[in-house]
Amino acid sequence: MQSEQASRSEPATSLRRLIDDSNALFSAVHVLLFCRRAVAKYRPGINQTRETMITQSERRIATIAAILDGARKLFASRGFAETSVDAIASEAGVAKGAVYHHFSSKEEIMDQLVDAVQADLAVEVRKAARRGKDLADSFSRGVLKYLLIATAPAAKRILFVDGPVVLGWERWRAIDDRHFSVLVRGALEAHLREQGMREGKVQAIGQLVAGALLESALVCATSDKPERAARDMTEGLMHLLGPLLG
Known part of the structure; x- marks a missing residue:
């Protein structure tokens, strides 16, 4: 009799396992979809940050080059002593603060x-x-x-x-x-x-x-x-x- 009851309980146990497995799979899929939506949401910000960093680096290089080019012209024509930082900034087309930002x-x-x-x-x-x-x-x-x-x-x-x-x-x-x-x-x-x-x-x-x-x-x-x-x-x-x- 116990064997008969065990036989009848096996389908029920299998069904519960199937339901549990399905719930686990559903949860996993739900988490995956949530992560994908989150990545998609923030990816433009990540790409934008990278582009901003590249732009800032290029701007920094261009500013330094402009300062050195302006100073080179003025030092060659006026001399070091007769050239002020203000004159270098003006020749380079940048603010005086930008000169001191890149050069001490x-x-x-x-x-x-x-x-x-x-x-x-x-x-x-x-x-x-x-x-x-x-x-x-x-x-x-x-x-x-x-x-x-x-x-x-x-x-x-x-x-x-x-x-x-x-x-x-x-x-x-x-x-x-x-x-x-x-x-x-x-x-x-x-x-x-x-x-x-x-x-x-x-x-x-x-x-x-x-x-x-x-x-x-x-x-x-x-x-x-x-x-x-x-x-x-x-x-x-x-x-x-x-x-x-x-």
């Missing part, structure tokens, strides 16, 4: 400008050097390009007149070494090592040549005829280096 001081602007001008200069020197027929010709072309561009009105005041005074020689030399001196010395010193010259002498010649280049640039920057001075300095330097580069 006018000196920081000069620091970044010297770095940028030197970087641009290094690119042009490399291009000129690649046209050389041999090492000596490449060296000569690179030096002449450096002196011509560095002492042009748009660059010489920033690089050789105000730059060293505002930044100090230590900082100025660090920037120059990173972009130009290492570039020129690298090719020369590599050549001297290939000739079997001892390392101490290689380093000494590299330092002497870097000093000669700096002095040449300073002479050209203060010359009444900078282009003629650049060519004379290049010819003189190559005359001295000829035996080493031959």
Whole structure:
């Protein structure tokens, strides 16, 4: 009899399990649909936030570029001392507060400008050097390009007149070494090592040549005829280096 009752209860138990499983499935589907609606509701906000972040980043880059471009024009024409932050803001088309938001001081602007001008200069020197027929010709072309561009009105005041005074020689030399001196010395010193010259002498010649280049640039920057001075300095330097580069 107990077996008969158990047999009759099995369908009921199975039905209850089916109902429970159906309820669980319904709840799961309900939760899934709720989550999908929630994601769909907030996704535009998420995308908008991303777009806003990109726009802000682009705006920041554009503002900094405008400030540096404006300062570059004014520093080259008026000089550092005669250029105010107000003038830079006006030239850049931004508020004075925007200048101080991105730069702590006018000196920081000069620091970044010297770095940028030197970087641009290094690119042009490399291009000129690649046209050389041999090492000596490449060296000569690179030096002449450096002196011509560095002492042009748009660059010489920033690089050789105000730059060293505002930044100090230590900082100025660090920037120059990173972009130009290492570039020129690298090719020369590599050549001297290939000739079997001892390392101490290689380093000494590299330092002497870097000093000669700096002095040449300073002479050209203060010359009444900078282009003629650049060519004379290049010819003189190559005359001295000829035996080493031959």
